[in-house]
Amino acid sequence: MATTAEIAIPKSAEDISPSWVQLVLQKDLPGIIITDVDVKGSINQGEGFMSDIIAFDAVGTRNGTSQRYSLVAKLTDFKRPFTIVKDWPKDFHIKIELIEVKFYSEAVPELLSVAIPGTERESKPGKEGQTPTDSLFLPKCYFAANDQDSKVSVRVMENLKSQGFSIKPNRQPLSRAEMMLVSGALAQLHGLSHLLELRSGKPLPEKYDWILSRSDMEGMRGSISYQYQTGVKEFSTAFPDQADLMTRLEKIDPYREILNLAVGPSSRLKVLCHAHCWGNNIMIEYDGDMATCVKLVDWQVPLYLPPIYDLAFLFLCNTSWDVFHNHRDDILAHYHHILQETLGPEESSGLRNYTLEQLKADFKADCLHGVIQRLARLVVLPADPDLVRMIQEIQKWESSGLRNYTLEQLKADFKVDCLHGVIQRLLRLVVLPADPDLVRMIQEIQEWGVI
Template sequence: MTAEKIVKLDQLLNGYIGDSKSIVDTKFSRLTAPGENYGSILLKVDITLENKKDNSREELHTVAKLIPEDEFFQKMFNVQVSCKVEISFYDTIVPTLQRFQKEKGVQQVMDFFPKMYASRLNLNGSDTVDQNAVLLLENLIEAGYKNVDRFESFDLPTVKVVLKDLAVFHAVPIALKLLEPETFQSKVRPYLVDFEPPPPDAENPDVKKFNPSFEIVSDILEADEECRPLVPLLREKSKWRPEPYPNEPWATMGHGDFWINNTMVKFEEGRPVANKMVDFQNPRYLSPALDLFFLLWSSVKLDVLDEHYDNLVRFYHEIFIKQLKDLECDVSPFTLERLLEEMKLMADTLVIRVVIFTVFVICAKKNESGLPRMPHELEVEDVTEIGKERIIHFVKACKRKGWL
């Protein structure tokens, strides 16, 4: 299957459109430039449907998510697991959590995900993911949502809209786990993968492309007098190690990679009014503090963090507790103090992740072709001034808060 065509699209959509409608036209185009999404190919697919009874027509605006064409990236992102997990997220996990909320009398159930119209692993009905695998999702851009520029970062009103949904996203699975443990174990937990990237393999030239050099980080931080003494500690933290298992009862369904590019915001008259979370290839069983910590320190404006960090954590916690109470769950184990302890525990692992991610993903300059540079291609001068400022600011904040 190529970027210009999805074979047997009518068969794929049959479960959604049924026998009463037919596809009369389709238009395909790349939604993102090559190199912007290593883990998948995203296509914009506009489908014209015709009603067989009255010949009326309607437009279905979708995004097709395909597996990478390169075999290395297929292995790197473990598509044999991630593709199945993402399909299960939309057709099993989300309906289970929404049903639970409704039965507990929650008036506004979680709806901060794109709709999935159809999906498949292949054309032969087996359990193997191949090049014909596809998720056909709602095109959120057509619905008025957009990604906030990662170089701009979230302002205060926007991050509060996002945090409100993140708190609910974390609270509902915890309540389900505590109140309906069998349902959680059968409908949610099997799809929360314990994914860890493999340790760096210095002998594999493909893997080396994604091994960021700590020397670039070191050069940036060494230039700042306050950060300079912390470089040896950060160098030690940069060595590969497995992520710690989450503490109970805090462990919940987490996104695992929740930053500004994996959520889309709708604005009305310049004000953020709604949010949609995307990219569920790797939902994880983790502490909610992991998603919270990573979002705040990777994706929020520095002046907002300086003035409002504690209040943002408190705001998240208030929404989190309200949702647990609405679901008739005992909230006594989930105090703000315990959340802050979780944040401190996460900091030990996430400090270096935020630094590396900021330098090599968020704030790295593109190459001459306008594509992201591979980590092994980067030099200090390829990191934007915004990126350098962010990691220096972040490391100083970690020192003040006792995380380093």
């Protein structure tokens, strides 16, 4: 990716010139000479309101061969939000645009660097009209920077639309096949972020100070609560016969729930989550009617949370009752398979020990977060009978308690929390002296990745 020092930040489409595009591309495509740029204009009407996405084709030569690249420049647009939201905080707008710049410029190169060659990542040579890509589950980004004076952020990326990617029209739910692709993309994200954390030896929030923190969440508390309560009222209006369910939903504190997940037990593994995986943030490529590839876009609110957060969000905001009820286990199994494939055989701790049964149990335990996010979006994702049925099923999971506690989950929890037994034993060495058996037990617990 190009560095920012020598490249100006464009303020509008008029600033996208051949010389500027050449500077942007030359680090990833050494020897590139751009001779002409055809700016096609904005392509994101109705698909987000914080940026203007300007499509353009760049024509030139590289190593004596004619080349044509289909790209987009994503520019911060401070006016666009006010066409949708009356009171839009500019400081927050600047912050989350800068977060996406940091994500692409700092995190993405490091995430790709820990990918196992030949499995998750495949670099494809560019063909006419298409940029080369080694970007896994997200678009290839050539340049991401922020102007300190104007506060405008720019991201120059491959044009997914020109390659045949599209969002589902009219907020249509994802099919089983589409959910398989998206869950696999999330598994790659989660697996690579976990590998990166293990390689660096420090939690990701310490490595990347732009990941939304507890103080950021506290700053959004009012907005989170307002959106959720507005959604609950919408739900009540749509389904007045669900009085008991309404009573339960009204008692939920959405801020407290996500805070509990974010600052929960340190023994619970956390990963980098997309945290906004729905609607126009999911772009899918098709071969006829068959979904073949997916890219996740809009990385403006990444969170450091257990992986279940993304999965609960995905299911509740993107699926029908049929997919949620009848195909959930298959989709979770596919996610788990891609997660383990991404981690690779050499990794023996952390998420590598995360069993499918534990994943399913965690999904049921934490699916409330998906409910909260769906209700907060009822203005654009109206309540329907499928949502009622999903919430009713989740309600049954909560009420059944230990009846759903499987042997596999018990075994997994034992491994995760066995450190507490070690602590208690060491506190009692005066009366329970250390011996070789204790050493061997602690060594085995260490292999589980909790010490």
